[in-house]
Amino acid sequence: QVQLVESGGGLVQPGGSLRLSCAASGSISNIYVMGWYRQAPGKERELVAVITSGGPNYADSVKGRFTISRDIAKNTMYLQMNSLKPEDTAVYYCNLVRRNSATYWGQGTQVTVSS
Numbered sequence: 001q002v003q004l005v006e007s008g009g010g011l012v013q014p015g016g017s018l019r020l021s022c023a024a025s026g027s028i029s030n031i032y033v034m035g036w037y038r039q040a041p042g043k044e045r046e047l048v049a050v051i052t053s054g055g056p057n058y059a060d061s062v063k064g065r066f067t068i069s070r071d072i073a074k075n076t077m078y079l080q081m082n083s084l085k086p087e088d089t090a091v092y093y094c095n096l097v098r099r100n101s102a103t104y105w106g107q108g109t110q111v112t113v114s115s
Helices: none
Strands: 002-007 010-012 018-026 031-039 046-052 055-058 066-071 076-081 090-098 103-105 109-113
Touching: 002 090, 002 103, 018 031, 018 090, 018 109, 031 066, 031 076, 046 066, 046 076, 055 066
Parallel strands: 010 109
Antiparallel strands: 002 018, 018 076, 031 046, 031 090, 046 055, 066 076, 090 103, 090 109
């Protein structure tokens, strides 16, 4: 089993920054991809950014503003979010997929961008 715990969400003004963290524990091996997704009220969950051994990929809506990274030694993934917009408001979820296709989700952390 894998446990994922997100942190770092909160309320920020437009143009501000936040850094989300996702701490992974448990049977962490054979990871294929890790990523961040978000779900706004009344909308479907959408991909924000993913990272594999080949590097990161981003949704068009966050390119140039968000940066995904991993600290393998700490079993932690990060999402640095800059130039935040009101439309970035959502619950952000950490995701991990192992090479056997087993998929795990965190509980989510709320990000609210508002003046």
